[in-house]
Amino acid sequence: MILHDEGKYNEALDKYEEALKLDKNNLLALSEKAMTLEATKKYDEAIETCKLAISIHPKEDIKTIYLTYGNSLDHAKRAKEALKIYDEGIKKYPDYYQLYFNKGITLVNENQIEKSLELFQKSVTLNPNHPGSLNALAALNRDKRIISILASLRYLSLDNKTSRAKGNLDSVIDLMQQGVTQTDEKNITLAINPKALEDAGKKNKGQNNFSAVDMVLSMTAALDFDEKNKNKTQCEKAIDKFDSVFAVLKEVQKDNKGFYWEFLAPYFIELKDKNLVEPFAYIAFLPSQTDDVKKYHQENANEIQRFYEWNKSYVWKD
Structure with missing residues (x-):
């Protein structure tokens, strides 16, 4: 052997x-x-x-x-x-x-x-701790960006050091900016999928419908270009998005169903409830190897450890 x-x-x-x-x-x-x-x-x-x-x-x-x-x-x-x-x-x-x-x-x-x-x-x-399965779910659901983002983020909670981890982080960053472009200094174009608008208004949304979450992400991503956020790091901007996305997951959870709502969404809802969004974001962003991310890891070892202890003890639904 x-x-x-x-x-x-x-x-x-x-x-x-x-x-x-x-x-x-x-x-x-x-x-x-x-x-x-x-x-x-x-x-x-x-x-x-x-x-x-x-x-x-x-x-x-x-x-x-x-x-x-x-x-x-x-x-x-x-x-x-x-x-x-x-x-x-x-x-x-x-x-x-x-x-x-x-x-x-x-x-x-x-x-x-x-x-x-x-x-x-x-x-x-x-x-639930098998990175390969999460990587596959993230890759094959690229056309369903919230599902892909959640799968990639869960992957990054398990692996944030390999080339595959870097690929998952790059995918998350790309998907979070999808549909948001700055046309000039004062104007931003926000393109929301018409089907997402239609689905968000339905009472019976069907399986694995994240249209409401998708809309909130787009609106939060547009705030990246706000004057008050211009000096924030990429990870700090991601924390804002994660806060908004995880909050709306909790808000609309009861009205939705499907594997990803029942398996992945509760993990991120509890993560936010435990005030772990910030350390989690810096863990997920470690593959970027930017100075601010490395500095956070050096100065906030207790918070990093607090996340990993919660992550290890989290109880997954069957």
């Missing part, structure tokens, strides 16, 4: 073969061998190793075997077979989030976006 983690795949395979000579049906050795074969793109060999492990150990905990099996089929451009194996694994291990996530990735590659979104929703419900 150590050799595999270090990328020394050939050495790792040699060790697994030695172990299998001593115990030819050893499940751990077969599982690790299959993963290493997949990592070295020896997909056919990985598939055969997974088949062997499943046939020998049908009553053991082999959920990772199903994962490697499906992944290897997918990488070998055998998507339909991969989906079948993921389904077999899910039937046997319905609480293993990774199988739903990887099946979702296969469906994205097959351009079955709506089905993949359902799987990413399931995987993040089973494991």
Whole structure:
């Protein structure tokens, strides 16, 4: 396992073969061998190793075997077979989030976006701390900007140091400014989606409708160009937007329904109720590496810690 983690795949395979000579049906050795074969793109060999492990150990905990099996089929451009194996694994291990996530990735590659979104929703419900699922939800919902922003912000509460974190922050910044442009020193153009206006006025808004929140965000974003805000940093302006968005989430929550209202919205509502918007914003903006953000982290370690303690203890709805 150590050799595999270090990328020394050939050495790792040699060790697994030695172990299998001593115990030819050893499940751990077969599982690790299959993963290493997949990592070295020896997909056919990985598939055969997974088949062997499943046939020998049908009553053991082999959920990772199903994962490697499906992944290897997918990488070998055998998507339909991969989906079948993921389904077999899910039937046997319905609480293993990774199988739903990887099946979702296969469906994205097959351009079955709506089905993949359902799987990413399931995987993040089973494991709310899985960055990959949140990243997928943010990326695939770019046309639904509030949903995308919330998913990206939740991602940034878990990871604010990698290149993927930087991508999520850039997406949040871009989406928050969507539809707001300064035409000259005294004039700002605010473009609100007509459908958002229409949806906001409906009594029966349907599933995952964030039109009212979207309108508030647009109006708050326009205030960036107000004279009183001209000297604020990008993070300080974001705090204003987060305050407004999270407040309206609470205000209209009872009138809305759907996965994102029931899963993501309560997290941000409680975050605001706990007066954690400011430390959270500086955590989310760490990938920017601007001086003001780094300074906040240096001078407000207690507030940063307070957020992370709350974040860790937050109780997610099933």
